[in-house]
Amino acid sequence: MxxxxxxxxxxxxxxxxxxxxxxxxxxxxxxxETNEFPRDLYKRAGELGFWRVNIGExxxxxxxxxxxSCIVMEELCKVSPAFGLIVEIGVNDLMFLEANSxxxxxxxxxxxxxxxxxxxxxxxxxxxxxxxxxxGAVRDGDDYILNGTYYYITNNNAxxxxxxxxxxKCEDGSIRGxxxxxxxxxxxxxxxxxxxxxxxxxxxxxxxxxVRVPAEETIPSGVGLSPFYFIIYTHFGAEAxxxxxxxxxxxxxxxxxxxxxGKPMTKMQVVAHKLAYLQSRxxxxxxxxxxxxxxxDYLQENxxxxxxxxxxxxxxxxxxxxxxxxxxxARECMKLYxxxxxxxxxxxxxxxDMEDYSIxxxxxxxxxxxxxxxxxxxx
Amino acid sequence: xxxRFTGEQLALQSTMRExxxxxxxxxxxxILTTEDDFIPRDLFKRMAELGIPAVMVKKxxxxxxxxxxxACIxxxxxxxVSPSMGLVAMCVMSQAETLQDWEPARKKYLPGILSGxxxxxxxxxxxxxxxxxxxxxxxxxRDGDDWIINGTKLFCSMNTAADLQMLYGFDEDREFRIWFxxxxxxxxxxxxxxxxxxxxxxxxxxxxxxxVRVPGDMCAPGGIGNSNQYYHLYSIASVIxxxxxxxxxxxxxxxxxxxxxxxxxxxxYQSIRHKLAHCATELAILRAAIYESxxxxxxxxxxxxxxxLAQMCKAFVPDECLKIVHDLNILMAGYGYHNVEWYxxxxxxxxxxxxxLPTDYQYEELTVLLxxxxxxxx
Numbered sequence: 001m002x003x004x005x006x007x008x009x010x011x012x013x014x015x016x017x018x019x020x021x022x023x024x025x026x027x028x029x030x031x032x033e034t035n036e037f038p039r040d041l042y043k044r045a046g047e048l049g050f051w052r053v054n055i056g057e058x059x060x061x062x063x064x065x066x067x068x069s070c071i072v073m074e075e076l077c078k079v080s081p082a083f084g085l086i087v088e089i090g091v092n093d094l095m096f097l098e099a100n101s102x103x104x105x106x107x108x109x110x111x112x113x114x115x116x117x118x119x120x121x122x123x124x125x126x127x128x129x130x131x132x133x134x135x136g137a138v139r140d141g142d143d144y145i146l147n148g149t150y151y152y153i154t155n156n157n158a159x160x161x162x163x164x165x166x167x168x169k170c171e172d173g174s175i176r177g178x179x180x181x182x183x184x185x186x187x188x189x190x191x192x193x194x195x196x197x198x199x200x201x202x203x204x205x206x207x208x209x210x211v212r213v214p215a216e217e218t219i220p221s222g223v224g225l226s227p228f229y230f231i232i233y234t235h236f237g238a239e240a241x242x243x244x245x246x247x248x249x250x251x252x253x254x255x256x257x258x259x260x261x262g263k264p265m266t267k268m269q270v271v272a273h274k275l276a277y278l279q280s281r282x283x284x285x286x287x288x289x290x291x292x293x294x295x296x297d298y299l300q301e302n303x304x305x306x307x308x309x310x311x312x313x314x315x316x317x318x319x320x321x322x323x324x325x326x327x328x329x330a331r332e333c334m335k336l337y338x339x340x341x342x343x344x345x346x347x348x349x350x351x352x353d354m355e356d357y358s359i360x361x362x363x364x365x366x367x368x369x370x371x372x373x374x375x376x377x378x379x
Numbered sequence: 380x381x382x383r384f385t386g387e388q389l390a391l392q393s394t395m396r397e398x399x400x401x402x403x404x405x406x407x408x409x410i411l412t413t414e415d416d417f418i419p420r421d422l423f424k425r426m427a428e429l430g431i432p433a434v435m436v437k438k439x440x441x442x443x444x445x446x447x448x449x450a451c452i453x454x455x456x457x458x459x460v461s462p463s464m465g466l467v468a469m470c471v472m473s474q475a476e477t478l479q480d481w482e483p484a485r486k487k488y489l490p491g492i493l494s495g496x497x498x499x500x501x502x503x504x505x506x507x508x509x510x511x512x513x514x515x516x517x518x519x520x521r522d523g524d525d526w527i528i529n530g531t532k533l534f535c536s537m538n539t540a541a542d543l544q545m546l547y548g549f550d551e552d553r554e555f556r557i558w559f560x561x562x563x564x565x566x567x568x569x570x571x572x573x574x575x576x577x578x579x580x581x582x583x584x585x586x587x588x589x590x591v592r593v594p595g596d597m598c599a600p601g602g603i604g605n606s607n608q609y610y611h612l613y614s615i616a617s618v619i620x621x622x623x624x625x626x627x628x629x630x631x632x633x634x635x636x637x638x639x640x641x642x643x644x645x646x647x648y649q650s651i652r653h654k655l656a657h658c659a660t661e662l663a664i665l666r667a668a669i670y671e672s673x674x675x676x677x678x679x680x681x682x683x684x685x686x687x688l689a690q691m692c693k694a695f696v697p698d699e700c701l702k703i704v705h706d707l708n709i710l711m712a713g714y715g716y717h718n719v720e721w722y723x724x725x726x727x728x729x730x731x732x733x734x735x736l737p738t739d740y741q742y743e744e745l746t747v748l749l750x751x752x753x754x755x756x757x
Binding site for chain 1: 739
């Protein structure tokens with residue numbers, strides 16, 4: 001286990017970076033201004049194998065670890081946190097499909113980028129509000145019947161073909177993941193208007209009216225503190241990390257070139273110190289992300305319950321820490337950019353995008369509660 | 380909360396609150412999504428009917444002759460529902476305040492500005508940057524009795540709707556001047572702001588000048604107006620940010636009372652209650668500092684102390700307000716992130732931070748006011 005990338009990992013990062021800089025970055029302004037889903041870039045991400053990274057080779061995946069999927073998230077988010085989010089949905093959730101042989105039918109089209117993976121888990125009562133969540137899936141013979149409304153469906157603006165993943169509560173109180181296509185009778189969704197950030201990633205509302213899904217096309221989903229979520233938190237951390245690195249690098253470049261009273265802004269001591277302060281935060285975040293990722297990968301080969309508990313707690317810490325660091329970096333970089341940033345969508349999108357990391361999935365407040373549990377403070 | 384205000388000031392506050400809640404709030408979505416990047420023209424007219432452009436104009440010129448405290452009361456209440464309308468009010472008020480001191484412009488334009496028939500914008504920021512005045516290019520040259528203007532100005536608030544522009548810049552002798560230019564003068568062009576982070580409806584586009592001819596009497600020396608007007612703008616920018624954060628807080632507090640988690644309102648959770656209490660504490664202290672600065676500024680004997688505090692407020696208040704609203708963003712979660720009527724507060728406050736001079740430069744100027752250095756780091 002090492003935090004230093006292998007030669008293969010460095011090469012992989014270089015490939016992702018090249019794609020991000022050459023193909024994604026030129027499209028950022030358009031995404032921010034139109035809120036359109038970049039379907040062709042989605043296809044390209046499939047061609048480059050981003051959704052195959054964590055999937056086993058026996059299913060057509062690359063069988064790589066979470067370090068590699070974090071590299072994907074980090075590099076994409078440097079130029080476009082929104083595109084990073086679009087890709088992340090599949091990187092996380094296609095792992096669900098691996099566990100169910102009937103659902104393998106969706107794997108190849110999703111991994112290739114032909115079929116877009118949209119996902120929703122927030123009922124009207126709120127994502128973190130398990131107690132008030134009403135039953136959304138009722139067993140009917142070999143099927144489940146789904147009813148209800150779900151908010152914030154990421155990627156739901158992508159068009160056909162689309163796979164929909166909905167996490168719904170069953171009669172026995174458990175949460176299951178349901179997989180179907182957007183053409184399934186009874187499934188309707190609306191498009192999300194503008195959000196604070198993450199333009200182009202959808203986020204509309206899905207309305208399910210007697211949507212019938214075969215029981216064998218569902219999977220049980222752990223609620224709360226199942227290990228699966230800690231891979232997601234690690235990916236969130238990598239997204240926040242990439243966004244911080246991308247925005248900070250642009251800001252440093254701007255400050256070097258912006259002349260104030262005959263000198264570059266970086267010659268002002270307070271500006272230089274602020275950039276150094278932000279860099280120190282981002283470097284700490286980098287260590288946390290790859291510590292969690294490599295620990296997880298190590299645990300796959302070397303099971304160790306004590307280390308696994310440590311990993312879970314550290315990944316939980318990473319989620320809260322990365323959200324707050326990202327928001328701080330975004331605020332400070334915006335301030336350095338001044339009016340030039342405030343009037344440039346290709347700059348200010350970071351400000352709105354990076355506010356998402358303290359909200360997405362569960363908010364920072366809820367994550368403090370989860371961390372309290374992992375610290376055994378409320379046994 | 381308002382014990383420091385006089386009866387008249389309290390009456391003004393309640394008038395403005397009613398205007399904000401009854402007339403602006405129902406149209407906040409319209410303001411946020413305006414196509415031409417200017418607030419609805421009828422609301423602009425209503426602001427004039429309520430006397431907002433006249434606040435800082437002397438009574439003998441048809442103004443109200445009020446002080447900075449009254450100006451801030453107005454901006455605070457408007458910004459609670461629409462910080463971008465607060466910004467528009469700030470522009471209108473401060474331009475009228477300056478323009479009254481140049482007789483030809485006063486005679487020709489002030490009545491229209493006070494009645495809301497003339498939209499007057501201000502253009503100052505050169506492409507070299509606002510703080511970087513040493514590098515500003517010459518924008519006006521003499522031609523007989525007239526002036527010929529050539530150049531570009533960025534971030535001109537309200538420029539898309541402007542009938543009149545007050546242009547700030549240097550002449551060929553590097554004298555700082557103000558030119559009053561009518562919107563339809565040949566060679567004078569406006570481009571709407573591309574796409575801003577926030578403050579929607581307040582303009583902010585680029586104005587360009589190609590051999591624009593301005594009559595000699597429509598040019599004033601840069602020194603007209605109140606030389607301390609900058610400090611007024613600092614207090615007002617601070618109070619816009621404060622009003623925005625207070626508006627956000629009101630929504631978040633209501634949300635915390637009504638939104639339930641596991642059958643209990645969010646306020647039942649200790650960490651949420653403390654978060655709200657912390658935000659309320661910060662807002663109260665920031666507010667006290669702002670009105671301390673305006674009271675001192677309005678008292679000629681203490682104006683210097685008021686100015687120093689105004690500058691401190693501009694450096695400190697919007698920054699703190701942004702952090703407060705970030706904390707509240709987390710409380711509002713997906714509902715806030717997906718709702719422009721909530722999240723605009725966060726983006727608008729960022730606008731107050733970078734407005735005029737950004738934070739670092741405010742502190743740089745403070746080092747001079749505090750006697751820590753002889754001059755700016757140049």
